[in-house]
Amino acid sequence: MDLKTGLAEMLCNGVIMDVVTAEQAKIAEDAGAVAVMALERVPADIRRDGGIARMSDPALIEAIKEAVSIPVMAKVRIGHTGEAQILEAIGIDFIDESEVLTPADPESHIDKFRFKTPFVCGATNLGEALRRISEGAALIRTKGEAGTGDIIEAVRHLKLINRELVELSELKGSDLDRKASEYRVPYELVEMVAKSGKLPVPNFAAGGVATPADAALVRSLGAEAVFVGSGIFKSDNPPAYARAIVQACTYYDKPEVLLEVSRNLGTPMRGVASSTLEEGEKLAKRGW
């Protein structure tokens, strides 16, 4: 296994939290986050503000990197190699080529093999996941619908990928050939995934996780770790939510623990039902 996917393996069963200041990064680390995502605005605010969402100011990312001992991730726009070069120069631990920011390239995602820094990319289905992996992604996450606090899209993406993995593992010979061209990825990758029945890199959940129960739900569907964007710092009590979601991620199948950590947390992020969004407002549609 390469060093990029090796780091993704180290993050398994953990929670990666969006933070916008060094203070929030410390709160996340103290609560047991395995990594933080450094950014200027959490997805809920990006959604509210509108306009073009870009990579965050390097000075902010550096301040957050300085504040914690755990890995630090940051986001670049889809296809924006310019931003990715800057993040690599900072020495960021993971780059998220993210649909939460405004896409920069109408044709291609970043050629991630050109970078030494590992990349995580979102996927809504198996073909999308395999295209990102064939471009060099070391980690896949569901897209969910970021900034909504609505878990339904992350669940949809996890279930679809699981179902498509099962369907793929039942195919042979020319059917695999057909799948490879349908997915627009090399035959060898499709063949390997069909044989193993799983992705060659870890698959995490992201987009809409707002409560410990949400984290337990996506873990029970096979997500190996959980990204929490707006869910922590848009809640009433960020440290309590952070600690509770960390425990829920580890003990996702232990109802007695989930009950205990879910009590008296205060109000979660308010959120917006993803079914009420206009098509143009859906971030998961970005990328291909």
Next chain:
Amino acid sequence: MKCGVLALQGCINPHLRLLSAIGVNAIKVRDINELKQCDRLIIPGGESTTMLTLLKKVSLFEALREFCLTKPVWGICAGAILLAKEVRNPSQESLAVMNIAATRNYYGCQLDSFKALVTLKEPELQTKVSFIRAPALKPLSAEVRTLASHNGLGVHYREGNLMASAFHIELGDETALHRYFMSI
């Protein structure tokens, strides 16, 4: 004989895969009852701060410390940091059962992660391993045997029933070190 893999967070499945390949009955350990079923334990790589937080939350910390006093335990990367008597950069609490000092993120960030060919004295083995945001581990006592070094720095140690590695061997297919651990 049952080998546990501490499964609070981190690189758990690669160990389970190798243990299964050598025919070992392995279980994930997340609470005291699961720990009690094991006669040895692997503390995998991951984030030591996360594991420490979770150990405290479920009162596993003290039980695990006692387990380390008598049973074979192998700490890898974050796991080695948890075993260490001293933790630096920054200083943090640990089980403090093994006479080694761990300096976290010694080599730097992910861009400084690397693969290297290391030669182990016990078992006699030369293999390529991964150092991922690895700590520096230094012995604090003559009781600690250095079983592998890289660029003049010890990277794999044994002290009695305890074993500590700065590197990840479990990301490859080599099973010799897992077999050795099962023989302790």
